Amino acid sequence: MTSKVTVEAFRTADAAGVAEVRRAAVPYLVCTAESVVWEAESAPAACRVRWLVARDSGGRIVGCADTGLIAGSTEPDQGYLHVAVRPDAWGLGAGGALVAEAERRLAALGASRAWTWVPDDGRSPGFAERRGYVRGRRACFLGLDLADAPLPEPPSPLPDGVELRTYLDFADDRRPLYEADLEATADEPGDVRHGFVPYDDWLRLNWDRPDIDHRLSSVVLADGEVASYSVAQTDGRERYWSGMTGTRRAYRGRGLARLAKLDSLRRSREAGRTRAFTGNDAMNVPMLALNRSLGYTEAAAEWRYSRAI
Template sequence: MTPKVTVEAFHPRDAGAVAEVRRAAVPYLVCTAESVAWEAESGPVSGRTRWLVARDSGGRVVGCADTGLLISSSEPGHGYLHTAVRPDARGLGAGAALAAEGEAYLSGLGADRAWTWVPDDGNSPGFAEHRGYVRGRRACFLGLDLARAPLPALPEPLPEGVELRTAWDFAGDRRPLYEADLECTADEPGDVRHGFVPYEDWLRLNWDRPDIDHRLTSVVLVGGEVASYSVAQTDGRERYWSGMTGTRRAYRGRGLARLAKLDSLRRSRSEGRTRAFTGNDATNAPMLALNRSLGYVHAATEWRYSKAL
């Protein structure tokens, strides 16, 4: 009997089909064939990234998975496993087959825990729990109609000592952005605690990615020092995703994160982006309030799950 699905290693020619699967399964994220190919082939070596595809009996890519080690985790032995299946192909066993292959790969790397994200769609949580995954924190997707949103004007003039720049202005020396990002991500609420990431790995993840637009990423300086930033990921067409917005501890409480994000959104709209999305931990009240003040509304919910391997 011919199996309903088969799982095999990702090949660069699959990049376009995998991007379609991910966009269909999680329509809020920025995902292009170029970014998929980059993630599969060019991520940090220490992450040991592996991509998989699931094909139906006709050879169509109906599901995908990416898995590897969580190099940013402060605890060793943690890995990630993200699976996605086309909504019109559910029930064929693609998700189960991808999960089994991904878990086996992580175990072979010596990982003792797999982390994943599960949409709160009434079906996926049950699937995850049946496979032994345990529910963690809740997170929210927020969306903004960037083409029509009445975005506030930027303050004019800016407060004394405050400057707005772009990440591209730091192309010659990216360490100030690296240091700010390490500090801010360490304070992000979540089940996985972030630790030290070597500079070269950070460059691969946060500078070399083809979907990060350094000219639309805003950086706020105070007294010449990086104080806050908002990372722009785009598909080069209409979609915009806030990769990370953060403020260094010494500068919090002054509205600088809002300034950075507002500047990035306004410039992105002028460059033709029409749909903006972001994600927040459900307990991150300051960022949720900031995003709602800019016009973002709730789009969907997902849960963090993990499994001991």
């Protein structure tokens, strides 16, 4: 079939249209025009990020793709591409055109493999497999009606030596958060293993992002040390996304991750957020149990796919 779309490089003026596409295609994620501009123009240089847009014959943005190298992968030359197409534009050829251009970009960067996420919707897996992608691990989106969820009160008093803080309390020294995040993400289950990320790159990815709310991201201290944390990404309106919840190895099994996430959710509700979403690897049993204990239920699923470049 001849494509009815054109693919071109992202421009700042495209940000609102791209955010609209992303929200239509993956309604569980937090995505704003501001965060799109940041991802396209301000990500660490080592990631070699590039965004693409697909337009229909009338000039409307109907699809988008972001592509680059995976920061901190333990295997070299691992690339990624994420493609989104508006459901009302399926069949125009936007997805195929975006994938082809993104793969050409990754090949030029020297990537040996392309990783992507594919919705478990009965349609998208076939699209990926026809293009040579091979299925990996399953993941799921979980949702919570934050406005009405019966979230429990945090323990009162807190256990001896345990304190609750926010990301704002670390504005002058963010290295304790960096060290905790490096340790926690190294143990996160998935097809791509995470290793060392330079501090400056971590700041760009995990502190400078405009959709991370430092006031609503919670930190649990144990005897003065960062033990657990839960990152809040928001759209500034009703939507809340758990960017990452993690606990350092020495403090696991004490319920501190649940405390961090509960604190972030409760304060986010007080700030006016009404819908909460998170994503979990389907085999991450402890985190799935934690989220379900807070009232999350499965909203959708997706598969990790990859192919050699």
